[in-house]
Structure formats: structure tokens, C-alpha cells
Amino acid sequence: MGNIQVRLPDGKTTEVSSGLKIQELAASLGIDSNVIAAKIDGVAVDLDRALSRDCTLDWISLNSPEGLDILRHSTAHLMAQAVQDLFPGTQVTIGPTIEDGFYYDFKRDRSFTPEEIEKIEACMRELAALNLKVAREEIARESAIELFRRMGEEYKVEILGDIPEETVSLYRQGDWVDLCRGPHVPSTGAIRAFKLTGVAGAYWRGDEKNEMLQRIYGTSWPTEEALREHLRLLEEAKKRDHRRLGRELDLFSFHPLAPASPFFHPKGAFVYNELVSYMRRLYLRYGYQEVITPQIFDVELWRRSGHYDHFKENMYFTRIEEREFGVKPMNCPGHTFIYASKKRSYRDLPLRYADFGRLHRFEKSGVTAGLTRVRSFSQDDAHIFCAPDQIEGEMAALLKMLREVYQTFQFTEMQVKLSTRPDHFIGSLEVWGRAEDSLAQSLKKEGIAYQVNPGDGAFYGPKIDFVVLDALRRGWQLATIQLDFSMPERFDLSYVTPGGTEARPVMIHRAILGSIERFMGILIEHCAGALPVWLAPVQVRVMTVTDEQKEYAQKVFEELKALGWRVELDGRNEKLGYKIREAQVEKIPYAAVIGDREVKEQTISPRRRGGENLKPMCVKDFVEMLKAEVTQALGN
């Protein structure tokens, strides 16, 4: 065995004898114990791996994203070991890492009870304490198939059947073995801070036609502190849950007799309408015209549009006078009728029809959730009818509008996905290709990075989806832009070109907030219920210190009200601290405190939600301040 040259992360090169294990090299270099794996020329490997050629070496620390991923994967293995120790006969399937954690799917006749989960967790701690060495082993695929078949692991055998390589790797810890690509932590003792977080059913390979497996979720971290911090964030998210805030702030509620259909209370309805007004103001500037269209249509319409063939499972139907009707799940077909109500010229295009019409979509029970997934909703929906050569300009305008909207709501980050032709589609392949290219071109032109989501388009055309990240960095899909050459065809839409010939317009389906319901839910979580002043159902609460100031407070209240501010008066016989607390809990942006001093000086003392006390000021100055705040937020 000769010597080899190893280039270390610090740029220095060291000469070691071939066959030296990375671990041994690390020990000799005094590398800290957080290093749990390494990279040879960029490929992640176990510390147990021997160095056999000249290479560049990088350390993978527990604190790096790659290290965390390895830790979590190893924790999934540890869990699988515990499960098979405790419940012989349970088969393992797959156990990948996910954001902040991992899961492992098991084949077992019954599901895991909370008590069993506790037992599994305890068993995992014991196995971790044993600090079992995690050893990699490479064997021929055929031998692996033989091995897992003997062990009764049918799923592993199936997985092995799909692996093209002739050699596969196994990982052993104690007497437990699993098929795995690796790498893993060197020994189970590296797994320090973990918690099993949930159980759920999951279909084998994610297909509901397959048998259901039992999934256990968990999370794993380098330190106890990191684990605690993660659990704290989960608690924080719970506090922001819009379902909880919706009740606490008296915005909306649900009733079992109208499942998945929200009731907006006065304050919630105010916010809802204000969101719609906001979009209407934008429509004025961006050249949209609002239309109102029917709620139910003869199924004939849905047959023509393709919804009957491709969206029927999500629709509500009703029969009357021997005629079958479908409640609209989308506005688009209705808009084609307005388009087709007269002869159109190229001079009319683009035509932008906006519609806040109520939509109903049947969603399988079990998928609905709060405001984010409902059966009755409306969208800031619009359909743009334009000539093919206008697509680009429309897309650019749309992206500008979209950015403006997201900035207003302080969604500073977004991800973009281009979804292509699904299995169920209408129209020709050629037309689909054209539409997909158009969308991709537009994104490139605007310099927007995007991922492709194959097969995720609407049945009538490809789409661009926009996912925003909220304050807790959770992703939410809001906007969608869909390019449609089929609907104009199906409804035989046309316009007269400059040359006097007839041409087919293109339809762009688009929504920026998405559904108003869903957007409201996301916005509530984003701002933790503290809506910006312009959107808050109550903007100011005027409050007295004692009854002495009631008269003046009433005057201030009337004054603000007359100026159009949404204001309430709290003249109750309670301590100021009590009134302040209530206003704070209700997340009202401003409390206007009035005591004897204010009466004497004809001022108010505003207090911002959050605790900031402002100097006493006259009502006029206060109003100017509010105005400036609104203007700043809305940028106009």
C-alpha cells in the first residue's frame, strides 16, 4: 500500500497511507466530535470509509444542513430498529428525512398507539446509549434480495428490484440491518436529541390504490437546546393558527351543518371585503373590468368546457324541472359568454374580466382545513382574452401586479413553479407545447427563477404557481397564472384581425390572492392576527381613565368616526390597565387614552399595539399619522 495525497478543507494537503480510515485521519488531526461524516471529492461518505486515492476531503458537521440530514436519517434507522425490536413481524419500507425531521413507514396490521410510541422512543434512547457502531457493508444486489427475502422484508425486496446497480449497501447497527445508500452517523451515540412527533397512515409509494402503511414522524437535532427551540417554534405556530385567531378575534367560525364553509362574522367580513376593495382599486389601475356571472349553469356548459369530464368529482350538481345543473367551480366558462356576446375586434383586446363570484368545489372530507381549504369561496379571479402576440406583454404586467400585491402584504420571498401537462388534459399536444414554452419564456424574460412541476397543470393549460413564505418561513401557494388555448377553441371564440380575417384569442386565467378565504387565513398567520392599520376591522379604541373624561372622549370618538376611521369607545368603569389589555389582546392597532391631562390640553395619548406609548397629540395630528401609515402601507 502506497501513500496518497489528501487535500483538507483548510486547503493544506497531507500525505497518508492508503487504506487509512477517515475517522483515523480525523482523530489524528483533532477534528471536533460534531463531525459525523465526510465528503470525498464532494461525495458524502461515512467516517468509517477508507481513503484509497488522492482526493479532496471535506468534513460534514452535525450543524450543517447535510449533517442534519444524515443525523435525521440515522435517527429514522434507530427508530426502525426499535420498532422491529419491540414489534417483531413489522416490516420496514422507506424512511427518508423531511424538513426538520424524518419519518419511517412500516407494514403492520394495526397502527401504533400513543403508548407504543412512548415505548419506541424509550427503546431508541436505550439503543442510542449503547452507542452501537453503524457499519456499512456492500454486497451484490442478488444477495441482498436473498437476504431480505429470508428476513420477510417484502418491501425491501421490491425496492431492490428497482435498483439498477449491481452492488448495494447495507447498514448494520447491533443485530439490525437495513438497506440504505447512507451515509450515517458513525455510531448510535451521535443521536442525542430527538422526539417522535406523530403517527399517520400513508400509502405505499404514495398511491392510494396501494395498501396503507403506518408512518411514524420524528424530529432530531444536534443538541437538546436545538430540539427545545424547534418545539417552541411549533408552539409559536400553534398560537398563530388562523383557526384559533379567527375565533379569538371574532373573525369567523364554522358549523357542523355546513362543513368546510366559513361564516364570516362582522369583523371578518370587513377584512374580507377590504381585501376585495384593495384588489378592485388595483383593477382600476391595471385595466381590468369587473363582471358578474351566474352561479349555476346547465351541465351542457360544463360538458363543453371540459369540466364535466375532468372536474366532475369536485362539482356540486342539482336537478330541477328535469334539467341538470352544475354549481360553478370556476368562472372561466361564464366569461367566454360575455366575450362571445358580440363580434370582437383586435382593437378590443386584451379584454380583462375580473370576477369575485362565489365558487363551490367539493373537497373530500379529510382534506379541508380552516380557511385554507374550503368548499365555498371566491377568488380574485380574472380572465384575460388576448391575441397570441399580446401574451408576453400581459404576462409582464401580471408579474408586476403580483409583485406589488405581495409587497403590500409583506410577503418578501416567493418561489415559482411551472406546472406542465397533466395526465387528464384537453387540447392537442402541439398546443400544450406552445403554451408551456410561452410561460417559460415569460419567466425567463422577467428573470424569475422557477422549478418545473411536471404533470401538475390544470386540465386546460399549463400554469405558473407562486408560493410565498410567511413569517415562520412556511410556504403557501397563492397566485396562479394559467395559459389556455383550449377554452377559446371549445367556445369558438374569435376576433377580427387588422387584415379582416377571423382569429382565435388566447385566454389567461389568473388569480393573485388565490381564494380570498385562503389568503385571509394565510395573512392572519403571517401577521399573527395583528393586521395592518388599513385592514384592521377596528383601527382605534378610544378609552377613558375615569368617568370624568367621558364627554371629551365621546367627542374624540365622534370626530374620528366622522373622518371615516373605524373606531370604538371604551368608557367602561374599569382600570386603564384592564382596558389596555383588552385592546391589546384584540390586536387593535391603536389605543387612544384620555385622562384628565388630555382633557385639559385637548389631546389624546395614543398607544401602539405592541406597547409603544406616543406623546400626547391633538386629534388632527393623530389622524395625519394614521393617514401616513396607511399611505405608506398601500404605497399610493
Place this chain on the structure above:
RNA sequence: GCUGGCGUAGCUCAACGGUAGAGCAGCUGAUUUGUAAUCAGCAGGUUGUAGGUUCAACUCCUAUCGCCAGCUCCA
């Protein structure tokens, strides 16, 4: 729809085979109070619904509805 969990007062939760209890909210009264909770009293529940087991059911069983966590699907 599927897997699992959970439904007790408006809200948060207790009681877990022996005829339902607390805090907050609500109402009444006292208190006139300066930036996140003044005190006292009162009222409020056929324990989601329908069956069943039992001398006895909030508690055990079955069905059903709803909610929650996932799977699948999606705005």
C-alpha cells in the same frame, strides 16, 4: 375517501363505571381607577348525535356527524 387521535359550559381544561367541576368570558353589585387582568356575588352543561352493555355510563361497545394530524388531492 383512507389511517389514527379527539369531541364535557362561549373558550381552555378537570372528573375516567356510582347521579359533572375550575379558571377565563358573560350577567349583577361595589370600586373612579394613567398604559397587559380590582373585588364580591349570580347564572351557565339531556358530557357531539343515535343505539347498545350494565343495578348504574362523561367514563365500556357499535354506528354516525364534526374537528385535528397525516396520506391522496388542490386555490
